[in-house]
Amino acid sequence: MSRFDSRSTSKIDQERGRFLKHLARTGLRVSRGRELIFNEVMQIHGHFTAEQLTKKCQKKNLKVSRPTVFRILHDLLAAGVIRETAFGDKHRHFEHVYDEKPHHHAFCIYCHGFIEFPDMKEDMVYHSIIEKKGFKILGHEMHFYGMCRKCQEKAA
Amino acid sequence: MSRFDSRSTSKIDQERGRFLKHLARTGLRVSRGRELIFNEVMQIHGHFTAEQLTKKCQKKNLKVSRPTVFRILHDLLAAGVIRETAFGDKHRHFEHVYDEKPHHHAFCIYCHGFIEFPDMKEDMVYHSIIEKKGFKILGHEMHFYGMCRKCQEKAA
DNA sequence: ATCCTTGCAAAGTGTTTGCATCGAG
DNA sequence: CTCGATGCAAACACTTTGCAAGGAT
Numbered sequence: 001m002s003r004f005d006s007r008s009t010s011k012i013d014q015e016r017g018r019f020l021k022h023l024a025r026t027g028l029r030v031s032r033g034r035e036l037i038f039n040e041v042m043q044i045h046g047h048f049t050a051e052q053l054t055k056k057c058q059k060k061n062l063k064v065s066r067p068t069v070f071r072i073l074h075d076l077l078a079a080g081v082i083r084e085t086a087f088g089d090k091h092r093h094f095e096h097v098y099d100e101k102p103h104h105h106a107f108c109i110y111c112h113g114f115i116e117f118p119d120m121k122e123d124m125v126y127h128s129i130i131e132k133k134g135f136k137i138l139g140h141e142m143h144f145y146g147m148c149r150k151c152q153e154k155a156a
Numbered sequence: 157m158s159r160f161d162s163r164s165t166s167k168i169d170q171e172r173g174r175f176l177k178h179l180a181r182t183g184l185r186v187s188r189g190r191e192l193i194f195n196e197v198m199q200i201h202g203h204f205t206a207e208q209l210t211k212k213c214q215k216k217n218l219k220v221s222r223p224t225v226f227r228i229l230h231d232l233l234a235a236g237v238i239r240e241t242a243f244g245d246k247h248r249h250f251e252h253v254y255d256e257k258p259h260h261h262a263f264c265i266y267c268h269g270f271i272e273f274p275d276m277k278e279d280m281v282y283h284s285i286i287e288k289k290g291f292k293i294l295g296h297e298m299h300f301y302g303m304c305r306k307c308q309e310k311a312a
Numbered sequence: 313a314t315c316c317t318t319g320c321a322a323a324g325t326g327t328t329t330g331c332a333t334c335g336a337g
Numbered sequence: 338c339t340c341g342a343t344g345c346a347a348a349c350a351c352t353t354t355g356c357a358a359g360g361a362t
Binding site: 187188206222223 | 351352354360361362
């Protein structure tokens with residue numbers, strides 16, 4: 001019915017605006033690499049590593065070297081388009097700052113696996129405390145840690 | 157009035173027990189290094205990196221090499237005495253699994269600084285969801301991310 | 313005597329930097 | 338023509354491994 005789905009693109013456009021503004025402000029160019037990486041990143045749902053992103057680009061025959069990927073991830077971080085999301089892992093994980101499907105993680109301290117569960121918006125209690133300190137909240141994630149079913153069975 | 161403060165030590169003894177049990181179960185010895193690192197770790201309040209722990213030991217003239225520190229941190233992880241706590245940082249951060257003063261963090265995506273705020277125990281909604289999946293919860297932490305006061309002022 | 317522990321040096325891994333070249337404004 | 342972007346190779350930082358010596362049971 002509608003002529004085009006404006007909902008999902010507007011979010012991306014908003015993020016693109018944030019990125020372009022950041023580039024303009026810091027005197028950086030809208031280069032081939034930046035456009036390309038921005039687009040790839042926005043297509044990813046969930047978390048990703050620099051390595052995964054590099055491979056994803058290479059599979060599509062988009063030419064970007066690893067250093068460039070890292071450099072542009074820094075740009076995206078500085079622009080506030082992506083953020084580092086924390087895992088007890090060797091490499092850094094990234095994801096969009098705008099959350100499509102907010103969810104959280106429960107990590108197994110034994111096997112390092114994790115399960116996901118949806119956001120229940122029960123974090124509001126914290127908002128007033130944090131914002132009183134002048135901190136502007138963009139999002140949140142909750143980490144539970146413990147022992148997954150498999151590891152419990154193994155330990156039993 | 158009381159003859160000695162048994163409260164704080166009992167917690168540590170409990171953790172020591174967990175560690176010893178793990179060592180026994182996996183056929184590892186209660187070596188000098190393990191005792192030493194265990195004690196140092198239990199004296200730390202808050203998060204620490206392998207590097208900090210190594211330096212702490214060396215300052216006290218406790219002889220342990222870096223590889224040993226890493227190896228014993230793995231033991232402590234496997235025993236469930238410490239866990240990795242997630243920061244958007246290069247090195248891994250650790251902390252006790254038993255939480256003395258539960259608190260959470262709000263990270264600035266611009267400067268990577270963070271502020272702390274106390275645990276409000278508002279996470280209970282998640283327990284039933286997570287435990288339904290057979291996951292045994294040992295603790296949790298909440299990460300907010302956004303922009304700290306200073307970075308907001310800088311950006312204005 | 314066996315098997316775990318430790319330290320040293322070396323190897324890995326993920327990330328960053330230097331530098332020369334390319335390319336946009 | 339100037340200054341940023343990029344790729345390559347090298348450098349880095351943190352962590353892990355191999356190996357031989359030392360130590361506990």
